[in-house]
Amino acid sequence: MNLDSRRLQYFLFGQNFADGVRITLVVLVPALLFLYLGQTQAGITISLGALCVSVTDLPGPLRHRRAGMLVCLACMLVVALVTGFARLNHVLMGAEVLVFSFIFTMFTVYGARAGAVGSAAMLIMILMMDQPLSPRQVLEYAALVTGGGLWYLGFSLAVNRLQPYRPAQRALGECIHAIAEFLRLKAAFYHSGTDLTTAYRNLVAQQVVVNEKQDAVRQILFKSRQLVEETTGTGRALVFAFVETVDLYEHITATYYDYAALHARFGRTGILQEVAGLIEQMASELDSIGLAVHANRRYPADGFDLVPQLDQLKAHIDGLPEREPGLNTLVLKKVLVNLRNMHQEVQAVLAYFNPQAPIYQQSTDQLEYSRFVSRQDLSLRLLLDNLSPHSAVFKHSLRMGLVCLLGFVVARLFVVGNHSYWIVMTIAFMLKPGFSLTKERNVQRILGTLGGGLVGVGILLLVHNTHAQFALMVLLMVGAYSFQRSNYVVSVFLMTPYILILFSLMGLGFRSLLQERLLDTAIGCAIAVAAGYLLFPTWESDQLHTFMRDVVRANLRYLQQLADNLAGHPRQLTEYKLARKEVYVSSANLAAAFQRMISEPKSKRRNSEEVHQFVVLNHILASNIATLTAAVTAARPAARRPEQLRPVQQAIAALATSLHKLGEESENLPAVPAVAGHHPSTEAAGEDDQQLTEQLAFIRTVSHDISKITDAVLA
Structure with a gap:
């Protein structure tokens, strides 16, 4: 397919x-x-x-x-x-x-x-x-x-x-689809000739989508007591499958390596193209699984098995030193291990189609689901606290009131027509809290109205049978309402001819109606864009420090989980997954804010290149933490040597410094863990141990780079 x-x-x-x-x-x-x-x-x-x-x-x-x-x-x-x-x-x-x-x-x-x-x-x-x-x-x-x-x-x-389970099934299917696309984008890093800057930009953008889909599933599953408390059946299967997809996403994000070095060392061997092909095949199969969940149908009985291809890749990796003596393939073996882990997670997701699988009870009872969803404060105090000029919501609400009033006055004094309320409606639904969103929505509205108007006129001029017009109107209605939350320009493009046909069937002249709609839309959009730029404007560059602080705080908490594991402490599953979720959410929020910022006027952007580097470095840091956490968790618990713990200590100190620069209060900063008291392992340092030391040093380097780029962003 x-x-x-x-x-x-x-x-x-x-x-x-x-x-x-x-x-x-x-x-x-x-x-x-x-x-x-x-x-x-x-x-x-x-x-x-x-x-x-x-x-x-x-x-x-x-x-x-x-x-x-x-x-x-x-x-x-x-x-x-x-x-x-x-x-x-x-x-x-x-x-x-x-x-x-x-x-x-x-x-x-x-x-x-x-x-x-x-x-x-x-x-x-x-x-x-x-x-x-x-x-x-x-x-x-x-x-x-x-x-x-x-x-x-x-x-x-x-x-x-x-259909009590269909919303959850659809949300989970879309989540798996988004993760499959994220995995497909990861494959691009292994193709020769890939522009790594563009690849990271695409990956970060998709990370925003994955976070939105994961949060939608959390809200439906973890806030629905019936689904969480079910011990058998569809509800339990949905909860289990979602937990496994989040674990799978962690394995995907953990596949970070120095891709430039990988291509320099192994590009000529053809092994990286083979890795890319396997990842793309895994992404395609994962997408098919998501579609089966999404459509509520069975997955093919033969399931999904890439073991032969993985074994073949292993043989090729093992054979490289024979063809090129002295070539160190340890990093390729790490890639292979991660691919096997992802394959196992995909197999675990497939258990969704077998509700009798005993693994359900073992895998999901350890989590406290209520801690994974945010609670919306509905108190009057929240509203009163936001009645302040310092509140972004208050400023946007005041702007909305004043600009809608302006639109009402313009419609009453200067616009002649039976539907002048379209001006106020356009303003109300086009004016957004940030200028970038306002500009984007207005462009979409104008393009959709113009294109849809042409389609509507074409239909009314060419199709004279009222039954046929009605049938087309129904199709346009379904399309317009289907896209209203996912693709605004398509929704407007379909809604405009639907409205024209509706008014035509009611006996109103569609030509004058279209002219009036175009004029009112243009006036409303012009007022909304001008207000977004001139009246209490909100620029993303002014909000970025908050998102940057959140992502550094999340990565710091995530790194502390790794430090505890390295110190030999048993992992607390819920605490670890909460820290992981915080990283995903904060990273996606920062990436979304950055995307909005680069669509604003150039005069309002500040240090966009440095912010992009900050986003990428935090993504790299989180990926490496996930990689090491998976490796340490899989190994036998043991306290590591002080020289291995020291880079983690230094990385935590660097992140804490960045957090302080970004405005975190000193009393909220974490204490840097000491390395004294940990006894060195009596085991000889092997190849894996050396790789661990190198990766910990890389985490320290990335953390210091984040501290440096923080200075550049704040300059």
């Missing part, structure tokens, strides 16, 4: 497509039913309520989804009643736009789901601005909107009851 075919299947069996189909059904059914009953406007209003609640139905534990939708219903009812009466007076309506835009944007302090609730409430307010409603009709409208929200809530809960 080629990559394009596999990606298409991931989409068709994915949560986004399932959500797109569900939202389309929930929106269409009341509209068509009430159209049949001769109550077209009532049906559209109910559909609007359902659509707004769907915005808050983000993937996650069922109780969180249900709570989010219920809060959204309450907010929608209040907003509908207030807007229905405030719209009778322009001044009152303007005041509502200012206040509600600020309040509902402040909801983001409580996380993405609460932010979606605020977005849904703002959408109701914006869509009601131009509704010609009498006071009596306001109550009816609010009731219908709330009824539509209840309709979506009931439908969503019913689907979840019928």
Whole structure:
């Protein structure tokens, strides 16, 4: 199966497509039913309520989804009643736009789901601005909107009851797919002629994706008591498989070597191309396993076995010294060992398809799952603490309120049309906390609107049969709602012709409608971009120090786990995996912030090359810590010689220095472990022992390099 075919299947069996189909059904059914009953406007209003609640139905534990939708219903009812009466007076309506835009944007302090609730409430307010409603009709409208929200809530809960495991299966499948792509990118390092700088940039970008997918699975699995507490069946299999995929990801990240030196030493032998081929084959099989989990189907009975190819690689490595006397192949043997470890982890993931496997109980009961997911603070104190000019959320909320008010004034005074609320809507959904995200979203909106407008006009000019137009509109709806969370430009590209066809079927002229939409979109985007640049701007370079501090702190904690192992202390599995998770999350956050920074104006970037080096060095450090931890854990527990512990001590001291430079308080810095008291091993230092010493020295070197590059970034 080629990559394009596999990606298409991931989409068709994915949560986004399932959500797109569900939202389309929930929106269409009341509209068509009430159209049949001769109550077209009532049906559209109910559909609007359902659509707004769907915005808050983000993937996650069922109780969180249900709570989010219920809060959204309450907010929608209040907003509908207030807007229905405030719209009778322009001044009152303007005041509502200012206040509600600020309040509902402040909801983001409580996380993405609460932010979606605020977005849904703002959408109701914006869509009601131009509704010609009498006071009596306001109550009816609010009731219908709330009824539509209840309709979506009931439908969503019913689907979840019928398929309780599908969201978790889809999330896990997408996580495995992301890890397979990460592994495929690792193979590029072994190909001759690879630009290592570009390869690292691609790898770091994919690391962000992997972290997002892993966090999505954690939220669904570890916050769902039913799944965690199951002792048999699908829930237990899902938990076990996820734990194994995270372990597999650790083995993949641990495959760091000095690739330039590898190519210089072994490039002419052809062995590195063989390694790359094996990694790509493993990535392809892992992707197939992920697709099987994703689509809820069996994996082929013959499974996955690369043992013959691994044995062949071993024979080739063992034969190199015979062909080239004096060639040291120890590093290739380390690569082979890591490949075997990854192969074993992939085999362990395959146990997902055998729910009776006894390994479930042994592998997952040691972990305290609740410690692996963050708890969202929902207290009023959090909101009050953020009502400060020093809070980024407060500044963004104030900017949102002022700019939405400006859009409302512009629409009322200067824009002629029946849908001038599109200006405020564009601003509300285009204005983001950071300028880079605002600029990116606005470019996507303009491109999607222009391209989608051309497609919509083409359909309406070429397809005159209303049934065919309706069928195309349904397909466009499914596509638009399927991509709304994953690819905004595609979502807008599909939504624009869908709206044009809808209004055309309702008897409105699509040409004037398209002109109005393009004009309003352009005005709204221009206001949003200008506000993002001029009004309380937030630049990623100002936020980077926090992300850098987090990643150094995480790597320091990870290194301390290794130091404990080297000192002969037994490994605490939960503590080790928590430290590993912190490294993954903080590294991904830093990489994402760096990607946003390089899309900002050049005048606002600071030391981008140095920051990129900082990102890469921390990735290299984490990879080497993982490599050594795996090797030390596999060996017989024993205290190491002081000369082996000293590089770790020096590395910890260097990282602690970097952490202090980045603003960590002195009392929060860790104590540097002493090496006195450890007795030297009586065993003779062998080849593996020498390799361990060299790798520890390399960790010390990387840690000192991080300290130096920290100075350069802060300069």
